[in-house]
Each structure stands twice: as C-alpha cells, then as structure tokens.
Amino acid sequence: MKGLSARLSGYLEAELDVPAGETVAVVGPNGAGKTTLLRALAGLPARSAADLTLDGERVTDLPPHLRAAGYVPQDGGLFPHLSAVRNVAYGLRARGTSRQQARTVAQDWLNRLGVAEFAARRPAELSGGQAQRVALARALAVRPRLLLLDEPLSALDVTARAGVRHALRTHLAEYPGVCLIVTHDPVDALALANRMLVLEDGKVAQDASPGDVTRAPRSAWVARLLGRNAYPGTADDGGIVLDDGFRLVTADPLPGNGPALAVIHPEDVALYRSRPEGSPRNTWPARVELVTPVGTRLRVATRGTGGGPDAVAEITPAAAADLTLAEGVPIWVTIKATEVTLTPL
Amino acid sequence: MITTPKAVRPRVPALLWIPAAGALVLIVLPLAGLVVRAPWAQVLPRLTDPAVTESLRLSLVCSFAALGLSLLVGVPLAWLLARVEFPGKALVRAAVLLPLVLPPVVGGVALLLAFGRNGLAGPLLDAAGVRLPFTTAGAVLAETFVALPFLTLSVEGAIAGLDRRHEEVAATLGSGPLRVFGTVTLPLVAPALAAGGALAWARALGEFGATITFAGNLPGETQTLPLAVYLLLQDDPDAAIVVSLLLLAVSAALLIALRARWLSPLRSRPGALP
Numbered sequence: 001m002k003g004l005s006a007r008l009s010g011y012l013e014a015e016l017d018v019p020a021g022e023t024v025a026v027v028g029p030n031g032a033g034k035t036t037l038l039r040a041l042a043g044l045p046a047r048s049a050a051d052l053t054l055d056g057e058r059v060t061d062l063p064p065h066l067r068a069a070g071y072v073p074q075d076g077g078l079f080p081h082l083s084a085v086r087n088v089a090y091g092l093r094a095r096g097t098s099r100q101q102a103r104t105v106a107q108d109w110l111n112r113l114g115v116a117e118f119a120a121r122r123p124a125e126l127s128g129g130q131a132q133r134v135a136l137a138r139a140l141a142v143r144p145r146l147l148l149l150d151e152p153l154s155a156l157d158v159t160a161r162a163g164v165r166h167a168l169r170t171h172l173a174e175y176p177g178v179c180l181i182v183t184h185d186p187v188d189a190l191a192l193a194n195r196m197l198v199l200e201d202g203k204v205a206q207d208a209s210p211g212d213v214t215r216a217p218r219s220a221w222v223a224r225l226l227g228r229n230a231y232p233g234t235a236d237d238g239g240i241v242l243d244d245g246f247r248l249v250t251a252d253p254l255p256g257n258g259p260a261l262a263v264i265h266p267e268d269v270a271l272y273r274s275r276p277e278g279s280p281r282n283t284w285p286a287r288v289e290l291v292t293p294v295g296t297r298l299r300v301a302t303r304g305t306g307g308g309p310d311a312v313a314e315i316t317p318a319a320a321a322d323l324t325l326a327e328g329v330p331i332w333v334t335i336k337a338t339e340v341t342l343t344p345l
Numbered sequence: 346m347i348t349t350p351k352a353v354r355p356r357v358p359a360l361l362w363i364p365a366a367g368a369l370v371l372i373v374l375p376l377a378g379l380v381v382r383a384p385w386a387q388v389l390p391r392l393t394d395p396a397v398t399e400s401l402r403l404s405l406v407c408s409f410a411a412l413g414l415s416l417l418v419g420v421p422l423a424w425l426l427a428r429v430e431f432p433g434k435a436l437v438r439a440a441v442l443l444p445l446v447l448p449p450v451v452g453g454v455a456l457l458l459a460f461g462r463n464g465l466a467g468p469l470l471d472a473a474g475v476r477l478p479f480t481t482a483g484a485v486l487a488e489t490f491v492a493l494p495f496l497t498l499s500v501e502g503a504i505a506g507l508d509r510r511h512e513e514v515a516a517t518l519g520s521g522p523l524r525v526f527g528t529v530t531l532p533l534v535a536p537a538l539a540a541g542g543a544l545a546w547a548r549a550l551g552e553f554g555a556t557i558t559f560a561g562n563l564p565g566e567t568q569t570l571p572l573a574v575y576l577l578l579q580d581d582p583d584a585a586i587v588v589s590l591l592l593l594a595v596s597a598a599l600l601i602a603l604r605a606r607w608l609s610p611l612r613s614r615p616g617a618l619p
Contacts, residue, residue, distance in 0.1 A: 044513050064516040065525075071517040077510045081532045090528070091518030142518055 002055050004041075004146055004178040011047035012036045012202045018195070020055070020145075023172050023179040025193035025210065027186075029221045032199040034182045038148040041180070042071040054145045054178075065094070070144035074151050076135030078123035084134045085110060085119035091142035109137035113167055129160030133167055140171060147179040153188055168192055186214070186225055198222050205345075216263075218343050223263050229311050235260040235342055246307055249281040250340040259345040268339035269313035271300065272332040273323055283334040284308025288327055291320070300325060302333055311335075376593065383590050384583045391587040399565050400573040401591075404550060407481065407569055411488035411549035412542060415496045419545075420538070423500035424526070445494045452490050453558025460486065460559075483560040484567040488549035495548055499541025503534035540603060547599050551592065 002020035012033035018024055026034045039046035043064035051060050052067075059067050078087050088106035093099065110116045113133040123131055132152055139147060152168065153161050169192055172179055180197075183189050189196055189210055196213045198206040198221075205219035217223040223230030233242040239249040240262045248262050270276075276283060286302040289310075293299070298320050300313045311333050315323075323331070384391075391397060426438055444452055458464050460477045470477065477483040511533065515525045531538070553571040560567035562576065570588055577585040 042513075042517050044516070063521075064513070065519050065521050067517070068519075069517055071514060073510045073514060077514040079511055079515070079529060079533075081535075090515065090520075094515075094519040094524060094528075138518070144517075 005053040006041060007051045008037065008040055008048045010049050012040070012199070014199070014204045016197070018178045020177055022195060023181060023193045024195045024197050025189035026180055026182045026197045026199060027184070027189055027222065027225070028199035028205070033202045034199055035150055037199070038071065038150050038180060038182060041146065042069045042148055043067045044071070068142070068144050069146040069148060070139035070142060071148045072135050072139050072150060072152060075128070075155050076131045078131055078135055078138070080123050083120050083122055084115065084126065087123070087134055088138045088141050091138060095142060106137070106141060109141045110134065113137045113171070127160065128156045129164050132156065132164050136168070136171070140175070145177045147175060147177060149179065149181040151182050151184065154184055165191055190214070216343055218261060218345060220261060223261065227266060229264040229266060229269065231262045231309055232345065233260060233262060234258065235344070240342055242309060244309065246284070246309055248335070248340050249337045250342055251337040252342065254342050254344055256344070261343045261345055263341045263343065264311070264335055264339055266299065266312045266314040268335060269311050270334045271302070271313050271315060271323060272334065275332050276334055281337045282340065283332055286311065286331050286333045288325055288329045288331055290327060291325055302331060304333070305330070308333060379586065379589055379593060383586050387583055388587050388590070391584050392591065394584065396564065397573065397584065397588060400568055400570050403481070403565065404569040407484045407488055408546055408549040410485040411492050412546045414485065414489045415493045415545050416542065419493050419496040420500055423497045424504055424530070426497070427501045427504035441497055442494050444491050449491055449552065449554025450558050453487060453555040456487055456490060456555065456559040478559055479561040479563060479567060481566050484556050484569065487555040487559045488552045491552050491555055492545040492549040496541040496545040499537045499544070500534055503537030504530065507533055543599055543603055547596060550595065
C-alpha cells in the first residue's frame with residue numbers, strides 16, 4: 001500500500017492511516033501533541049514513539065537520515081552558514097549527488113518556489129516568506145515519501161502568508177507522498193488539506209474532512225477556533241449538563257447519555273436587558289465583557305454571572321444600540337432549545 | 346559675565362578610580378619597561394642568533410603540534426560534554442578543567458608519574474618503544490596538557506548553545522550523524538573553535554612549568570622560547586629582553602586578531618539563537 005500507517009504511543013496516543021497524495025492538517029491547542037507527532041514520525045527525539053510504515057516498508061527502527069521523511073520546523077530551520085541554493089542542495093549532496101548536479105537541481109527548485117533570485121543569499125538576508133519557501137524547496141528537493149511541515153505560515157505577516165500558502169497549495173497538489181501540516185489557522189487547513197486531524201490532550205479528538213470538522217466540530221477547541229460557542233458536558237434526556245454543572249435544554253437530544261459537546265452559533269445567541277418572558281428555555285444572567293465589530297455586525301463576549309457559561313453573541317449594531325451595550329453592563333443571555341446542537345464525544 | 350554651564354558628567358568616586366589606576370600601573374609598567382629597556386639596535390642580530398632561531402622553530406613546532414593534538418581530542422571531548430549524558434559527567438568536566446587552575450609544575454610532575462619511565466603508562470610506552478620525557482614529543486604533550494582546557498571550554502559552550510533543529514533537519518535530509526557533525530555542527534561553532542584554538546595555541550606557546558619539569562631544557566629538542574628566556578636572563582640579559590619582546594608582539598597580535606570575537610563575545614554569531 002502506498003502511504004503512511006502509524007501508531008503512536010507515549011505522550012501522544014494516536015493511530016493514523018494516510019494514503020499517498022493526501023495532505024492532513026494537524027490542528028489543536030498548544031501542548032496537544034502536534035509537534036510531538038511530527039518529530040516522532042521523522043524519527044527525531046520526541047515524547048512519543050511511533051511505529052511507522054511508509055509505502056509498505058516498516059521504518060520504525062530507522063534513524064532519521066534513513067527514513068526519507070522531510071521535516072520543516074517552525075521557522076524553516078535553514079542552515080545559517082549556507083546560502084539559499086546550498087541549503088537546498090544540502091540534502092542532495094548528503095545522498096551522494098555530485099556538487100554540480102545538486103546545484104542545478106537546487107536552483108531549479110528555487111525557481112519553482114519563486115525565490116530563484118535569492119539563491120546566493122544567506123538565511124539572515126531573507127525575509128520570513130522567502131526563508132519559508134527556501135526551506136520548502138530544501139525539503140521537496142530530496143523527494144521525501146513523507147513531508148512534515150510544522151506551522152509553515154504562523155511566523156509570516158499577512159501578505160507573505162498568502163503567497164506562501166499559494167505556493168504550498170500548488171506544490172502539495174502535485175506532491176505524490178503523504179504530507180502532514182501543523183497549523184493554527186482554520187483557513188490554512190481548509191485551503192491546504194483534504195483531511196483534518198484534531199489533537200487535544202495527547203489524543204485524537206477528530207479525524208475527518210475539513211468540511212465535516214467545520215460542520216460538526218467534535219472538540220471545544222476547534223468549535224471556538226471556528227467562532228462557535230462550545231461547551232463540553234454530559235448528555236442526559238432532553239439536554240446536556242455542562243462540566244461546571246449548568247444545564248442546557250435542546251430540542252434535538254442525543255439517543256444515549258454520555259460525554260457530549262454542545263455547539264451554538266453566535267448568531268443564535270440573543271441578548272436582553274431584562275429577563276425575557278416565555279418560550280426560550282435556556283436563559284441566564286451575564287455581564288458584557290467585550291464588544292468587537294465583525295464585518296457589519298458586533299461580536300459580544302459575555303461572562304456568566306449566575307452559574308451560566310460564558311457565551312459569544314453576534315448582533316446587529318442597531319440591536320446593540322437598543323440594548324445600550326457597553327463593557328460591564330449586566331445582561332440576560334438566551335438560547336432557543338432548537339439552536340443547541342449536541343455532538344457525542 | 347555669562348558663563349556657559351558645563352554638561353553634567355557622572356562622578357567617579359576617588360575610592361574607585363585610585364585602585365583602578367593602581368591595577369593599570371601594575372599591568373602596564375612592566376610592559377613599558379620591556380619596551381623602553383629593549384636594546385633596539387640589537388633586536389635583529391639577537392633574533393637571528395642561531396640559538397634563538399632554534400628555540401623559535403621549536404616553539405612554533407611544539408605549539409602548533411599541541412594545537413593540532415588539542416583539536417583532535419578536544420573537539421570530540423567538548424561534543425561529548427555538551428551532548429551526552431553519562432554518570433560522573435560533573436567529575437569528568439572538573440578533571441578537564443583542572444589544568445586551568447593547576448600549577449603547571451604540578452602538571453609536569455603528574456605527567457612524569459603518568460608517562461615517565463616509572464610512570465603508570467611507562468611499561469606500556471616502553472614496550473611500544475616510545476619515550477616521552479625529555480623529548481620534543483614530551484614537550485608537545487606538556488603543552489597540550491595545559492592548553493586543552495581552553496579549547497574544550499570554548500567549544501563545549503558553543504555546542505551546548507547551538508539550536509538543535511539545524512542538526513535535526515540535516516539528519517532528516519539524509520545526513521548521518523558524522524556528516525551532520527562535519528557539515529552543520531562544526532561550521533556553526535567555527536567562531537568558538539577559532540577563539541578557543543587561538544587561546545590554546547597562545548597558552549601552549551608560553552608554556553614553561555610543565556614543559557621544563559616533564560621535558561627538560563635541552564637545546565634543539567625541548568628548549569622552547571620561554572625556557573630560552575629564563576636561561577638567557579642569567580648569561581645574556583639583552584637577548585632575554587629581545588626574545589621577551591618577540592613573545593609580547595605575538596601575544597599582542599593574537600589579541601588584535603581575536604578582538605572582534607573575544608572582546609565582544611555577545612555580538613551576533615552565526616549559529617547562535619536568534
């Protein structure tokens with residue numbers, strides 16, 4: 001079978017099967033085990049051991065230099081004492097390519113990534129985006145079976161980010177091996193990957209297509225990353241008891257009881273100055289923490305004061321004016337039972 | 346009349362600058378003495394005296410051989426100390442640094458007891474037909490003994506401060522551990538290697554105590570410049586001054602060469618963390 005098959009044990013417990021040609025976005029909060037995963041797969045010292053099979057060959061016991069796994073650390077990790085072209089040629093030279101041949105191939109890769117004119121520069125003379133492209137060229141030049149990119153875009157400014165993202169997208173599309181790319185940004189994951197691996201606390205929280213993850217996030221961290229309200233808890237008949245004891249009612253309860261995640265879109269969170277009468281089943285007092293504009297709407301972060309959870313609401317500026325919203329103002333949060341979506345964990 | 350007020354300068358208390366000036370006198374006056382009292386007219390004839398040139402040749406041979414030996418064994422030792430955890434590491438490090446603080450004469454005695462005829466390794470060396478005490482090789486060994494810590498200390502610090510990711514990336518690109526060491530680790534610590542190597546060489550060049558104790562004072566074989574100076578001071582003070590002047594010039598040249606790296610060690614070094 002072409003592709004990757006790995007089982008990790010230790011700090012990170014995970015199982016992973018990826019067919020060749022697929023790109024997996026690895027997301028999760030700090031300390032979830034993202035870098036651990038990449039380092040273990042590359043064969044570098046890590047907090048987890050990886051039992052790894054690449055293209056049908058078991059490479060678990062091979063040291064990093066025999067694994068053919070390309071690893072690009074967070075800021076590229078270019079060798080500071082070598083020019084860009086010699087950085088790219090390094091891996092080819094290590095594999096026995098002649099100096100002349102390695103230089104030609106390296107120059108060609110710099111060309112493909114649009115940084116040919118910087119070939120003679122040292123890494124200290126490159127911008128973040130240029131350095132990241134050179135690092136990518138260096139990793140791709142040796143044609144690895146597995147490509148491991150650790151937050152290739154996080155250190156870049158917005159413009160450089162878009163450029164490098166585009167370059168990544170182009171080259172990942174034609175890259176025949178397996179690529180794992182750690183990212184903090186859902187936009188990057190959607191743009192670059194056809195699969196998303198969500199890690200949390202050293203475990204796999206979700207392993208699905210980016211579309212499925214955005215539609216039905218199964219981890220509080222991803223839901224919040226996507227701008228949703230997310231509350232882990234325990235499902236019961238007709239609702240969910242949150243981890244801090246507060247109960248939310250839902251119109252669409254889960255068939256069984258057990259750990260679950262309640263996800264609520266900010267547009268479905270309503271705010272009132274006084275306790276509303278009648279239908280909404282979920283209501284609790286809160287205080288306005290922060291009001292920020294998002295597009296043509298306002299995003300209002302609230303902190304529960306009577307045992308209710310913190311919630312984010314998106315309302316129109318007109319509604320905000322009616323409510324005379326400002327930081328510190330006491331408010332009532334209400335959510336219709338029909339707007340509380342439960343996902344089993 | 347209007348006077349322009351003077352800008353306020355920080356006041357230096359006399360209690361500090363007087364002793365500081367004393368320290369400066371202590372260091373500069375002897376050097377000034379050397380320069381002032383030097384028989385300048387005789388510098389060239391004295392330096393070309395066969396006895397002096399012979400000592401100079403020997404000094405250069407021994408000090409560079411000691412530097413080479415230090416590099417050969419000191420760099421791997423530095424790597425080991427910086428990278429590998431093993432029991433008793435603190436003791437090993439202390440042993441490596443000991444020659445820095447040990448009186449060189451004691452070092453010479455210790456070398457005799459280790460590599461001398463009746464020393465610990467004596468029978469072994471005898472069997473191999475190697476004689477070290479009172480030979481040029483012995484002088485090299487004595488100089489290496491005192492010079493090695495300078496190199497090891499400098500290189501160990503640099504390796505320990507390296508960003509490991511460069512070596513890790515090199516490995517994932519297909520470089521075996523030895524190739525990584527040669528193509529990434531060594532180039533990244535090159536400045537520390539140069540500085541440590543220069544200090545070690547200077548220390549070897551000026552070595553006296555361990556050499557005279559272990560290797561003796563045989564003209565043409567173990568009589569290096571410092572030993573020659575000591576001997577000449579009794580028979581021919583002018584010659585001693587001229588040779589001292591030569592050693593002073595070498596030291597000053599070395600200091601100037603190192604200035605960029607040594608006097609401002611925190612300036613951006615390649616390989617240092619950003």
